[in-house]
Amino acid sequence: MIKSEPDNTTGAGQPFLTLRGVKKHYGGAKALDGADLVVEAGSVHSLVGENGAGKSTLIKSLSGLIAPDAGDILVDGKPVTISGVKQAEALGFRFIHQELSLVPHFTAVENAFVGRTYPRKGPFIDRAQMRQTIAETARNIAPDLPLDIPVAKMTTGQKQLVEIIRALVGAPARLVVMDEPTASLSDGEAARLHQAVNRMSEQGVAVIFISHRLDEVMQICDSYTVLRNGCTVGAGRIAQTDRAGLVHLMSGREELRGAAHIPPVGNPVVLRLRDVPYGTRDSRVSFDVRAGEIVGLYGLVGAGRSSLMKLIWGASKHSGGQIELDGTELRAGRIGDRIAKGAAYVPEDRRHEGLITSRSIADNISIAQLPSMRTWNGLPWTSRRKLVSRSKTVQTTLSVKMGSPWDGPLTLSGGNQQKLLFGRWYGRDTRLLILDEPSRGVDVGAKAEIHDLARRFAADGAAVLMTTSDMDELMALSARVLVLASGEITAEFSGETLTPRRVIDAAFQHQTEKETHA
Amino acid sequence: MTSFVRRYGTLMALVAIIAAFSIASPQAFGTASNLINITQQMTLLAIVAIGATIVMAVGEFDLSTASVVSFGGIFSVFLFKLGIPAPLVCLAVLVAAGAFGAVSGFIVARFEVLSFITTLAIGTIVGGVTFWLSNGATLFGDIPTGFRDLARGKSFGIPILTFWLLGVSILAWILLDKIEIGRRLYAIGGNREAARLAGVRIVSNTTFAFVCSAILAALVGMLLTGRIGSASPTGGGGFLLSAYAAVFLGMTAFREGEANVPGTLVGAAIIAVVGNGLTILGVSTFMQDIITGLIILAAVLVRRTGAQGR
Incomplete structure (x- = not known):
């Protein structure tokens, strides 16, 4: 997939987000041991690594859930300290976790406004305005998403789309982090989600995309960072690598694919x-x-x-x-x-x-x-x-x-x-x-x-x-x-x-x- | 260091409270006889709380506890008045209470009704039965001396009630921490669906926990009756909230947020010591309630913020 370079409104070649030498220890265990991450504005960036490689910890340091022991976080080239969830939000960071956090009997519109400022008409919530806001966002991201049915009746894929729309409502989002969004989606639903991700990035929102499905990483991401044992072991443009290359970086070995077991003859x-x-x-x-x-x-x-x-x-x-x-x-x-x-x-x-x-x-x-x-x-x-x-x-x-x-x-x-x-x-x-x-x-x-x-x-x-x-x-x-x-x-x-x-x-x-x- | 505080903080708080009262009132509070007195005061509460601990181990609540305590007292005196011998009376009371517990547990586990609602209903029914048996009056007379001696007096200088507490604590500790059923109960409390898929029988184990809770509550009803020589249809009223308070205080001790017998004992001790100490210092009972409530809130809050700081 060829994509035009996103407009960089923040200055000449300045990456939107830079993490340098981030370290975090839990007791004696090193969760992060000098991790780097560079994300350009409006790009889809894949963060890959084996489980336990430090992906979640790195993301938590962006969301303000943990404070790194060492290292710098720069936004638009300026160092920031993210001391809490509110501050991450103010920087335009949004997080979509693997376990979705939607209210089951709320509709997409109602869910999108949970924790956000409701539009008002006098002392009352302006539901028409709410719906209009969401409909506008949805039109760009996922035009065929039903907005007025409870999310409990939606498929997992549709719920993911609701989460994306929710991330884009309110103060302008600059970065959306998605943790394994397609893990339990069918291929068709995953494709719809990929579309939504592309549209977000076209609107200048950077996406950090965490997935174990390397095929989709190759397909929809612009750039990648590979973590292993808490360190960044590789980063670059997706166009300049391949699946085997990523696997090699992640595991330090070739991907293992055992031969299928031969069926035993005459076993009971x-x-x-x-x-x-x-x-x-x-x-x-x-x-x-x-x-x-x-x-x-x-x-x-x-x-x-x-x-x-x-x-x-x-x-x-x-x-x-x-x-x-x-x-x-x-x-x-x-x-x-x-x-x-x-x-x-x-x-x-x-x-x-x-x-x-x-x-x-x-x-x-x-x-x-x-x-x-x-x-x-x-x-x-x-x-x-x-x-x-x-x-x-x-x-x-x-x-x-x-x-x-x-x-x-x-x-x-x-x-x-x-x-x-x-x-x-x-x-x-x-x-x-x-x-x-x-x-x-x-x-x-x-x-x-x-x-x-x-x-x-x-x-x-x-x-x-x-x-x-x-x-x-x-x-x-x-x-x-x-x-x-x-x-x-x-x-x-x-x-x-x-x-x-x-x-x-x-x-x-x-x-x-x-x-x-x- | 922090894990030490997390594990033993509640116990240290108990020691600190005892020390503070001992300094404030060395003649009255810090005496051996008063400390023995406290163990006696905490006994009944602690036994009810241990029953609550077993129900909390499966992640449920038993709100019928107070009614079952009252029922235990009333039903025993009711049977004595019919001239039934004491051992049979004890057996009948425990069986009847166990049956109430079994109904609660079965409904909660089999039909997946919230235990709050189920035991509220069962507790109301038990309360009704108790008033019916007693015609709403306090029952006394016809209580055999042998029965009363099970709950009063001392042996080797230690109140008999303290031996009851020791026995119940050791049995419950073995039940929850040493034998297989305890692991199953905690597994259900931790993740009911996972426990079920791993082959743990949900209905029988949950029912068992409620039966234990009800039997201990009825035992306390009888001990209370033996100690004071009468039974009131509202005699168990005060036990429910303090028992669960003791369990919650205990969940902040020794383990990470899990109801456990040693913790519950510490929790019950804190409640008893504070009550006794404040009484000695001449603090009014309503003030005691306010202070006890604040202590529980403080313990839970300290734990929560400690957990978040990790």
Whole structure:
């Protein structure tokens, strides 16, 4: 994509924002150790790095949430101290966090004005004026966004657009920071968001775009900064680098892509689904997963992959059909039964469905296996010593970078948090492993390690059922891919027939058919 | 250093309060007999607060506590008047209270109704039952001496009530911190959905927590009746707010914002010491309430600002 150089209204070649040698220590841990960042006015700047590389800390120093120990922040060449959120706001900095902060039953218009000054007509809020202001902003950024329905009824992509519009209302914005805005968007929604980002930058608003999806970074960003271990290890123009170059800078190694696991011949079927109805339609799902096999379930966003995973796990009830594990039928909605039979589950959303953030790492990885942590057999007394030794085992065998087992899980980076969720099931004979987006929001290096983990579970004889929206991940791990659309398995690929193109074709084809019929 | 203050700050505050009162009133406050007196005064509050701690561990509230304390006292005297022997009476009271707790817990966990609302309703019902049993009057007479001796007098120079507190504290501490169910309860309190997906049974564990809270409240109702020799249908009225105040004070001690038994004991001690000390200094009861409220606010605020400063 070729873009004209943005007008620089602030002086000859003067970058709009410069960070120099920013350092921040938390106790003994260095979060930032001399990070630099230069953002030109109106440019889309990609900030990339593995989880734990210091991206969030750098952003927090811009938003006034933390005060750096050392380093300079210059805006229009003049040094500034950002001592609080209000001041960041006054500088024209806006932040859109990964976890959106919208009021669910407010409309886009109402949300955009939360915390801003409302237009008034006498003592009353001028709703017409509010709507007009937002409509004007929206026309430039996202013309087809519905403004008058509660955001609770919107897709994640639309909510992101509301956040963008919200960022542009009020005092003029000069910089919008977006943290993983497309992580949970479908391709179509992501494209719409990219458009919105481009339009912002055309209006002279600089964007710092944090994403693990390097394809989109290559596509929509003008320039980049790569962080590793709290230092800036590279920066430049996107046009002068490529994906491999970025990966190399981020990880200091080539991107790891393991070969797909070969399906074992003649292994017994571990998980068997027969005519399991799910979703709102009158459709049923049947498939098998064999021991040692990694089966990938692919579908467009909204195809209901996660709810199928939850159904198999017993987190919700199936009504009819059979789900069998090692030949025994599983009762609907009984998670305990599945755990007792050696099933394991890593949920999609590690913050809300996975980690118990108020408890220690040791507790998090032992909560599903407390009886094996007993001091005396037969008594439910939990041994601290065994908790510690289990933590150490998980730490070394899963290579988790962590401090004490008694620290909270949020002290770890995303990739290491994700490993804890695998660790929760480690150390027993796992028959079935259910993975829902196993490496979402995780950096390249940790992703490869998590893939190794999944392969290791399979090599030890577990049947692995995975769903992911990351095509690379699907290809890297799956021996077989099932395509789920409209509540049915519509296609199956393995061996030489398994190519990204065929999978995506199958997923979209059904979608189109459905639309034609409708 | 700061983590030391965060961990032990509340305990140090208790020590400081005791020291301050001892200096202000060395003859009356700082005597061994008064300190023993305080442990006796804090006992009943602390036991109710420990029940509240268990419910708070699963992240819920039990507003029926005060009603169940009153119920425990009234129901026991009501049964004594029917001529039922003391051990059976105790059992019946605890079972009845446990049943109320079980209903609250089941509704909260199974139907995901806010515990505030559920226990408000159950508490109102229990209050109604209590007034019905007592015809709204204070009940006395027919209370066996053996029953009363469980709550009054001393053994080895230490009030019997203190032994009750010790026993309940140790059991609750083992329950929450040492055995598996405690880890499950805290897991539910920390992240209910994550706990459920990790195989923790939400309904049975949550119900269990409410049963514990109700049984401890009824136990306090009986101990109170044993100590004063009568039961009032509003006898438990004062316990609810002070018990939760003790738990919240305790959440600022030892752990990062988690209800815990040692913390609750410190919290209850602070409330009891302040009450006792101010009474000795001749401060009026309404002033005592104001001061206690301010202390709770101060403790929570210090914690919040400390947490933000990190």
